[in-house]
Amino acid sequence: MSGKTTDGLDLSEQVKAIQAELLGLTETIRSFTSQKAEAGADAFRDAAHAASETVRSSAEDARRRGEHLAEDIEGRITANPVPSVLIAAGIGLVIGALIGRR
Structure with a gap:
């Protein structure tokens, strides 16, 4: 029976170790995502x-x-x-004739 208790403790410790690793991975992913988001925001800002x-x-x-053109x-x-003045008058007459035909 003591073998089962030891196995139960080992399993419990392994589960805790896996949970700790998952927490570490989660933090790593969160940090990586944050860095990439900041890099993307910086690139967008620069563009x-x-x-x-x-x-x-x-x-x-x-x-x-x-x-320069106006000068x-x-x-x-x-x-x-x-x-x-004659050119301006001629342009005005042409525009007036085109508008008057409609």
């Missing part, structure tokens, strides 16, 4: 920052090109006011 910088840079380039047009109008 969003890079995209933001690209959009900001593109918007700034477009603004500068628009300003160029203004310079041409100032240099040639009569032809500029």
